Amino acid sequence: MSTAVPPDKTPAPSxxxxxxxxxxxxxxxxxxxxxxxxxxxxxGDRSSGAFVxxxxxxDAADRGLHGCCAGLDDAEASRRLGVPQHGLDYYVAAxxxxxxxxxxxxxxxxxxQLATLRQSGDELAALRASLRDGGASLQALCGQLGLQLAxxxxxxxxxxxxxxxxxxxxxxxxxxxxxxxxxAASFDxxxxxxxxxIRPADALDEANRLPLPNPTRHTLQSMAAFPSAHTFVxxxxxxxxxxxxxxxxxxxxxxxxxxxxFEPAYAEIGHLDPDxxxxxxxxxxxxxxxxx
Numbered sequence: 162m163s164t165a166v167p168p169d170k171t172p173a174p175s176x177x178x179x180x181x182x183x184x185x186x187x188x189x190x191x192x193x194x195x196x197x198x199x200x201x202x203x204x205g206d207r208s209s210g211a212f213v214x215x216x217x218x219x220d221a222a223d224r225g226l227h228g229c230c231a232g233l234d235d236a237e238a239s240r241r242l243g244v245p246q247h248g249l250d251y252y253v254a255a256x257x258x259x260x261x262x263x264x265x266x267x268x269x270x271x272x273x274q275l276a277t278l279r280q281s282g283d284e285l286a287a288l289r290a291s292l293r294d295g296g297a298s299l300q301a302l303c304g305q306l307g308l309q310l311a312x313x314x315x316x317x318x319x320x321x322x323x324x325x326x327x328x329x330x331x332x333x334x335x336x337x338x339x340x341x342x343x344x345a346a347s348f349d350x351x352x353x354x355x356x357x358x359i360r361p362a363d364a365l366d367e368a369n370r371l372p373l374p375n376p377t378r379h380t381l382q383s384m385a386a387f388p389s390a391h392t393f394v395x396x397x398x399x400x401x402x403x404x405x406x407x408x409x410x411x412x413x414x415x416x417x418x419x420x421x422x423f424e425p426a427y428a429e430i431g432h433l434d435p436d437x438x439x440x441x442x443x444x445x446x447x448x449x450x451x452x453x
Contacts, residue, residue, distance in 0.1 A: 173332040179219045183256070184336065185339075192388070201354055215265075216255060216333070230312045252336070266308075268308035268309060316395075316397040318335040319334075324408050361381040361384050408420055409430045426445050430443065
């Protein structure tokens with residue numbers, strides 16, 4: 162069962178880059194585990210060195226892969242995401258980025274079963290490198306292996322827009338899917354330097370000191386109570402409505418941080434600092450006036 166998602170009344174700014182992220186989950190010995198990748202250290206990158214889910218920006222070539230997709234067409238994908246058209250691009254980008262960054266390919270054979278990828282580690286690394294460097298296309302890879310992209314295995318989870326005022330903004334759709342059986346995740350040593358299968362509660366444990374971007378942290382919090390990977394994915398499929406989440410940057414005693422829509426200071430920050438210049442406080446204290 163899928164539920165129509167009404168489009169957002171306020172479109173994302175043209176400066177925000179369209180992106181897709183996939184939360185890959187599996188069942189471990191102690192409960193649900195999620196795949197996290199540690200990003201490389203780069204100056205000017207707000208997620209530098211952080212642990213994130215596989216994902217990235219949409220590519221112009223993603224639209225040409227619609228014919229390689231199984232179980233979902235652009236009309237239905239767009240309806241689920243609440244966009245007029247080209248919704249399938251997000252699903253394709255999530256699958257492509259997951260393979261390039263984490264080595265997991267959500268693809269199915271002619272019988273509709275998820276592929277296990279029998280290639281050796283070196284062969285898979287060569288395929289990933291060729292895709293990343295433009296030496297081959299995902300369409301050619303699917304043709305070579307007799308596969309279709311299993312976009313129908315992805316459940317639409319959330320929609321995040323980077324706060325205004327930041328130099329780089331991303332309009333990102335989050336998906337969730339159970340890890341394809343028989344495949345092993347691996348980081349690419351270019352965009353990512355480490356990967357971990359970890360319980361959400363452990364990733365959130367301050368004792369483990371994992372740097373987590375705001376959307377990653379909130380996503381982990383939302384899935385921590387589910388007893389199995391399948392339960393979480395099926396729950397996500399039944400979500401009646403996906404609202405876009407746009408945090409706002411505020412300042413206070415703990416320094417600048419994103420403020421979520423459910424926090425009391427959110428409306429105040431939106432009123433005082435609509436352009437995201439970081440001049441509004443997230444601390445609403447009795448007796449302390451705020452600038453009008």
